[in-house]
Amino acid sequence: xxxxxxxxxxxxxxxxxxxxxxxxxxxxxxxxxxxxxxxxxxxxxxxxxxxxxxxxxxxxxxxxxxxxxxxxxxxxxxxxxxxxxxxxxxxxxxxxxxxxxxxxxxxxxxxxxxxxxxxxxxxxxxxxxxxxxxxxxxxxxxxxxxxxxxxxxxxxxxxxxxxxxxxxxxxxxxxxxxxxxxxxxxxxxxxxxxxxxxxxxxxxxxxxxxxxxxxxxxxxxxxxxxxxxxxxxxxxxxxxxxxxxxxxxxxxxxx
Amino acid sequence: xxxxxxxxxxxxxxxxxxxxxxxxxxxxxxxxxxxxxxxxxxxxxxxxxxxxxxxxxxxxxxxxxxxxxxxxxxxxxxxxxxxxxxxxxxxxxxxxxxxxxxxxxxxxxxxxxxxxxxxxxxxxxxxxxxxxxxxxxxxxxxxxxxxxxxxxxxxxxxxxxxxxxxxxxxxxxxxxxxxxxxxxxxxxxxxxxxxxxxxxxxxxxxxxxxxxxxxxxxxxxxxxxxxxxxxxxxxxxxxxxxxxxxxxxxxxxxxxxxxxxxxxxxxxxxxxxxxxxxxxxxxxxxxxxxxxxxxxxxxxxxxxxxxxxxxxxxxxxxxxxxxxxxxxxxxxxxxxxxxxxxxxxxxxxxxxxxxxxxxxxxxxxxxxxxxxxxxxxxxxxxxxxxxxxxxxxxxxxxxxxxxxxxxxxxxxxxxxxxxxxxxxxxxxxxxxxxxxxxxxxxxxxxxxxxxxxxxxxxxxxxxxxxxxxxxxxxxxxxxxxxxxxxxxxxxxxxxxxxxxxxxxxxxxxxxxxxxxxxxxxxxxxxxxxxxxxxxxxxxxxxxxxxxxxxxxxxxxxxxxxxxxxxxxxxxxxxxxxxxxxxxxxxxxxxxxxxxxxxxxxxxxxxxxxxxxxxxxxxxxxxxxxxxxxxxxxxxxxxxxx
Numbered sequence: 001x002x003x004x005x006x007x008x009x010x011x012x013x014x015x016x017x018x019x020x021x022x023x024x025x026x027x028x029x030x031x032x033x034x035x036x037x038x039x040x041x042x043x044x045x046x047x048x049x050x051x052x053x054x055x056x057x058x059x060x061x062x063x064x065x066x067x068x069x070x071x072x073x074x075x076x077x078x079x080x081x082x083x084x085x086x087x088x089x090x091x092x093x094x095x096x097x098x099x100x101x102x103x104x105x106x107x108x109x110x111x112x113x114x115x116x117x118x119x120x121x122x123x124x125x126x127x128x129x130x131x132x133x134x135x136x137x138x139x140x141x142x143x144x145x146x147x148x149x150x151x152x153x154x155x156x157x158x159x160x161x162x163x164x165x166x167x168x169x170x171x172x173x174x175x176x177x178x179x180x181x182x183x184x185x186x187x188x189x190x191x192x193x194x195x196x197x198x199x200x201x202x203x204x205x206x207x208x209x210x211x212x213x214x215x216x217x218x219x220x221x222x223x224x225x226x227x228x229x230x231x232x233x234x235x236x237x238x239x240x241x242x243x244x245x246x247x248x249x250x251x252x253x254x255x
Numbered sequence: 256x257x258x259x260x261x262x263x264x265x266x267x268x269x270x271x272x273x274x275x276x277x278x279x280x281x282x283x284x285x286x287x288x289x290x291x292x293x294x295x296x297x298x299x300x301x302x303x304x305x306x307x308x309x310x311x312x313x314x315x316x317x318x319x320x321x322x323x324x325x326x327x328x329x330x331x332x333x334x335x336x337x338x339x340x341x342x343x344x345x346x347x348x349x350x351x352x353x354x355x356x357x358x359x360x361x362x363x364x365x366x367x368x369x370x371x372x373x374x375x376x377x378x379x380x381x382x383x384x385x386x387x388x389x390x391x392x393x394x395x396x397x398x399x400x401x402x403x404x405x406x407x408x409x410x411x412x413x414x415x416x417x418x419x420x421x422x423x424x425x426x427x428x429x430x431x432x433x434x435x436x437x438x439x440x441x442x443x444x445x446x447x448x449x450x451x452x453x454x455x456x457x458x459x460x461x462x463x464x465x466x467x468x469x470x471x472x473x474x475x476x477x478x479x480x481x482x483x484x485x486x487x488x489x490x491x492x493x494x495x496x497x498x499x500x501x502x503x504x505x506x507x508x509x510x511x512x513x514x515x516x517x518x519x520x521x522x523x524x525x526x527x528x529x530x531x532x533x534x535x536x537x538x539x540x541x542x543x544x545x546x547x548x549x550x551x552x553x554x555x556x557x558x559x560x561x562x563x564x565x566x567x568x569x570x571x572x573x574x575x576x577x578x579x580x581x582x583x584x585x586x587x588x589x590x591x592x593x594x595x596x597x598x599x600x601x602x603x604x605x606x607x608x609x610x611x612x613x614x615x616x617x618x619x620x621x622x623x624x625x626x627x628x629x630x631x632x633x634x635x636x637x638x639x640x641x642x643x644x645x646x647x648x649x650x651x652x653x654x655x656x657x658x659x660x661x662x663x664x665x666x667x668x669x670x671x672x673x674x675x676x677x678x679x680x681x682x683x684x685x686x687x688x689x690x691x692x693x694x695x696x697x698x699x700x701x702x703x704x705x706x707x708x709x710x711x712x713x714x715x716x717x718x719x720x721x722x723x724x725x726x727x728x729x730x731x732x733x734x735x736x737x738x739x740x741x742x743x744x745x746x747x748x749x750x751x752x753x754x755x756x757x758x759x760x761x762x763x764x765x766x767x768x769x770x771x772x773x774x775x776x777x778x779x780x781x782x783x784x785x786x787x788x789x790x791x792x793x794x795x796x797x798x799x800x801x802x803x804x805x806x807x808x809x810x811x812x813x814x815x816x817x818x819x820x821x822x823x824x825x826x827x828x829x830x831x832x833x834x835x836x837x838x839x840x841x842x843x844x845x846x847x848x849x850x851x852x853x854x855x856x857x858x859x860x861x862x863x864x865x866x867x868x869x870x871x872x873x874x875x876x877x878x879x880x881x882x883x884x885x886x887x888x889x890x891x892x893x894x895x896x
Contacts, residue, residue, distance in 0.1 A: 119889045
């Protein structure tokens, strides 16, 4: 038992600090995106990178998160099992895979770029992450292609695409054109939500799940994606949007 | 002497009884010693008997248990760290079970030995059940000579019960299999076909010609509905995936009457759930235009619609051919409808139209006296045919066309309608690329830019109650050229005789049915059973000693027996069908397709609907949105151009 007036260790102090609304939002964001780098976490929390580092330390002290320098660039932060449980998210626990760091960063950058736009905010659009979709599917539908994210625009939004759901794909490296065509077709013709019975996945009479697919490509992948879009034909090709990756999407490579 | 003989007999009988008692005791002791495996074996045997399973099903179940055995052995080896003695573990577990049982822990003992006892029991059950089936098939089993027949009949009842239970289980029989196969129902029994739980018909077989035979009330409509729904659902899936053309189903219901209207309504509701957006019911709600046929084909079709005589009547047939040709092939273009055609059957009109052509003008003058007779016959024909073939409309206007022909009430009219519809569909399937050539209402030829090309369309023509029109519609001629048109034909009739008027035509139809036969209960299935082929069987006088051992004395004779048992077909219950394909047969309990609720009363379905999209690979499925609204400003703002 510590004497009155004695200073508590910082970790213990952090563990008793009440989590703010911003902390909770940051934890949920981090969980949904598998993991984020601290500079991106700072953007999520709308604080400086130093404050983001402090927030991550607080989470770590509570056992909710872990941080480490996994690859090039700043440290990564991800949620532990306890953190996922605390957030009420039934995702399979796994630290960010080294082979996916660049992809994860790109997807987080895309989400942040979209969320920063006034249209997104006023329309109250909703992002559904790949991790969430994968959790809905479980292991049964492991062969389905899952987009890197989905953006749902509410019916009440004052935008021309209200009520639409977009599939988001981040393309850093070029796949083969045929594989890309196959993924595009699957995204655009799918009718059932992820995790639905197999029979509802592709019902001809039902409207498609994704009104359009948004491809954010690196310069290396862009030609293949454009070629694949052309190969889809005019009807489906008109529902594919191709743009470049937003700033800060690339993993910082060592000089 | 007699006393000695009797003593010898008594001793021999006692010896035999002792030997039998010893055998029974040894078997009982072995069964008790291997109690867990014995229980599983008995359970498996009884289950196979009750459900009418083929023996291989038990073998497969035992094989699926092998991973469990491997895990058990590996776990035991890890526990004891003695890898070389792994093979002894089952015996060790068995001994341990009896030790635990002796100490009162029967449950723990059984749990310990279960990983080995279950597959062993299944294997023993498989051996016992396959021996039983083998003995019955060879006629050597059972207590009485008629036992094999009784056994087979009982097994059929068990198999039917199992199949019925399977189709009653929710979700057990989906419309489509994982590979896009059409699932017709649950398999009751299979001969020369692989025995599966459900009867899967690959989509490609519905793209070939099929024949369905079954009397009224045997579930023919249910079977046909299932096949049509499966075709529509599978074809739309393929179309959406870009691996097939746009599907079109055309049903010619040659019975007519109120019953056909009820079926049409059910078809519409079932096929809507399967993916067909628009179902046109001809001629009640939609019409087609015979006059869009190319002039030459239109002339031929118009001539075929009128029944011609032979002998002296051939002269009038020639006159009629000349008059119809003059009317259709007039320099101003072919007629746009029946009224225009009838107005041309006039000497004055024909003379004026062909004034510039001396040869045609001479033909008009020569046939001037018969033109009024020809006009009279066509006026009567068009009055009886009604307006269903006068347009507007084409097969492009709907995904499913259900054409009701009044074959029962007016056979001659139904025959003419069927001929015209078949010709229209054949032309529709064979249209060349580019814009379709049409004809304006003013009789002039125009380029129809709204029509679409269906070169790679996947069309199924189903002719129900074909006997009503088989006298004049040579469906086998269409059969033979249909493959190149992307057109599959499915003919259904109430009997073998209903397929065609002559035996030659029946065999022609049957001979080209490379998608298989569906036989429901029918009193005369023998011709189809003969076509299904035979299999080799052996009759033997050799004696079965037991467990596949035969005495060497006696003789065996191979003979051929039909693959399809005509008596089974004759005794099929409602909803049961025999699917015959490539020398084998699967008896199927057909799963009924449940239709959606009837449409609410409201405005009638208006046809024609907007022209269908061209059948290009990758085209969106029906219901898919057009080009999405512009999201460019947002994307430009966030991600740049």
